[in-house]
Amino acid sequence: MRATGRTVTAVMGAALLIGCVSGPAASKGPSGSSGSSGAAASKKPSAGERVLVFSKTAGFRHDSIPEGVAAVKSLGAANGFRVDATEDAGAFSSRNLGRYDAVVFLSTTGDVLNNAQQRAFEGYIKRGGGYVGIHAAADTEYDWEFYGGLAGAYFQSHPAIQPARIEVEDRAHPATSHLGESWNRTDEWYNYRSNPRDRAHILASLDESSYSGGTMSGDHPIAWCQEYRGGRAFYTGSGHTKESYADPAFRQHLLGGIRWAVGAAEADCRPEKGYSPLFDGTAESLADWKQAGPGSFSLSDDGALTSSGGLGMLWYADRGLGSYSLKLDWKMASASGDDNSGVFVGFPASDDPWSAVNNGYEIQIDASDAPDRTTGAVYSFQSADIRQRDRALNPPGEWNTYEIRVEGERLRVWLNGVKINDFTNTDPARSLRDGHVGIQNHGAEDQVSFRDIRIKELPARSGAQGD
Numbered sequence: 001m002r003a004t005g006r007t008v009t010a011v012m013g014a015a016l017l018i019g020c021v022s023g024p025a026a027s028k029g030p031s032g033s034s035g036s037s038g039a040a041a042s043k044k045p046s047a048g049e050r051v052l053v054f055s056k057t058a059g060f061r062h063d064s065i066p067e068g069v070a071a072v073k074s075l076g077a078a079n080g081f082r083v084d085a086t087e088d089a090g091a092f093s094s095r096n097l098g099r100y101d102a103v104v105f106l107s108t109t110g111d112v113l114n115n116a117q118q119r120a121f122e123g124y125i126k127r128g129g130g131y132v133g134i135h136a137a138a139d140t141e142y143d144w145e146f147y148g149g150l151a152g153a154y155f156q157s158h159p160a161i162q163p164a165r166i167e168v169e170d171r172a173h174p175a176t177s178h179l180g181e182s183w184n185r186t187d188e189w190y191n192y193r194s195n196p197r198d199r200a201h202i203l204a205s206l207d208e209s210s211y212s213g214g215t216m217s218g219d220h221p222i223a224w225c226q227e228y229r230g231g232r233a234f235y236t237g238s239g240h241t242k243e244s245y246a247d248p249a250f251r252q253h254l255l256g257g258i259r260w261a262v263g264a265a266e267a268d269c270r271p272e273k274g275y276s277p278l279f280d281g282t283a284e285s286l287a288d289w290k291q292a293g294p295g296s297f298s299l300s301d302d303g304a305l306t307s308s309g310g311l312g313m314l315w316y317a318d319r320g321l322g323s324y325s326l327k328l329d330w331k332m333a334s335a336s337g338d339d340n341s342g343v344f345v346g347f348p349a350s351d352d353p354w355s356a357v358n359n360g361y362e363i364q365i366d367a368s369d370a371p372d373r374t375t376g377a378v379y380s381f382q383s384a385d386i387r388q389r390d391r392a393l394n395p396p397g398e399w400n401t402y403e404i405r406v407e408g409e410r411l412r413v414w415l416n417g418v419k420i421n422d423f424t425n426t427d428p429a430r431s432l433r434d435g436h437v438g439i440q441n442h443g444a445e446d447q448v449s450f451r452d453i454r455i456k457e458l459p460a461r462s463g464a465q466g467d
Helices: 065-079 115-126 135-139 145-151 242-246 248-262 351-357 384-391
Strands: 050-054 082-088 103-104 132-136 155-157 164-168 182-187 200-207 222-226 231-236 276-279 289-292 297-299 305-308 312-314 322-333 341-345 361-364 400-407 408-413 418-425 437-441 448-457
Touching: 050 065, 050 248, 065 082, 065 103, 065 145, 103 115, 103 135, 103 248, 115 145, 115 231, 115 341, 132 135, 132 145, 132 248, 135 155, 135 231, 145 231, 155 312, 164 305, 182 242, 182 248, 182 297, 231 248, 242 248, 289 351, 297 312, 297 437, 305 437, 312 351, 322 341, 341 351, 341 400, 384 418
Parallel strands: 050 082, 050 103, 103 132, 132 231
Antiparallel strands: 164 182, 164 200, 200 222, 222 231, 276 448, 289 312, 297 305, 305 448, 312 437, 322 400, 322 448, 341 361, 341 437, 400 408, 408 418
């Protein structure tokens, strides 16, 4: 909280407005200097990432493959990455794969690589390469354990092509950030031999009540991502029909998956289970929240809360929290990243936002201040790991995900799945063991949006470090 004064005179109570060639071509390592004091410009523009589209089939052949190849080439031309396409498995050599930042398996089927080619691809992934699987990529290489883990799940069956409703579970990942809470589309909907939820991060799942032929007992992932043995893997079960590749929403879905796989965008792709919503994008879910101090948050049709005015704070008043993992998605509006806001934890119930400042801790969002007062810092107490933070941070206008984990007096922060801060409270006047959480609205010129605030309560730990 960057203060312009130490007094707050207006309290709004509960007011809220609803209205080399041996590895991948591009490094996914740190992009910012370890001496950087701000991270707004840490993501460099596209350096000409290169993608290989592979569409060899040894089983059923989808007639939409030409449209898929053309769509990826078009996305590359419009977004600054080069695209090569092949059905020659000879392209899978260590030397050749080292030219690419990601390989797209476009509706491949059956056994498409020999043992030497498989070893080359395994090495490519282990050195940080990216994988994008589209539709029948899950109907590929059933006897290759490495590939099965990379794809996430194998195809089992499918009903007839028909409309269905997709429930979007993660709206911060670049493959799904453009979508609403649900997505209605027509495609051929795969059933899978296993559920990838325990090992991959689910981006979207099918509502089996919205169509006929689902066999996954109501938990039916259809798009997911994961960090896998050194590389990145994104899969979408959509893409059977020719029409899919002309659909702007599906094209954006593919683009976001490719951008994440090549390392041009960041997201938290760790498996996520056991979280309950504190704010799910609806007005009803705000019933247990209160506005402290001036300003407010507005609720948009896409389920995001955007700050307006300040200095104030919207806090969750239903109960105090002790040991927990808090996750939430956020983005800054200004191109400079100079949009001040933060997430407060460990403060007592109060309608005075300065009580949170004086008794709790703020995890900062503003990307333009001093190291101990910028993105990922425990404000004025401890800077984030700047190099790790710069590597993980998406630029203004794109969504980021925080995990803030409190255990005992230990507070840890992950940004887009990367651990960037580990702080322990030693101030006897403060305690993280019991307190509330809140999001800040800082001032009229600061616009930060939040959505999908969720929590998982953890077992209480007796040690001060929470170990």
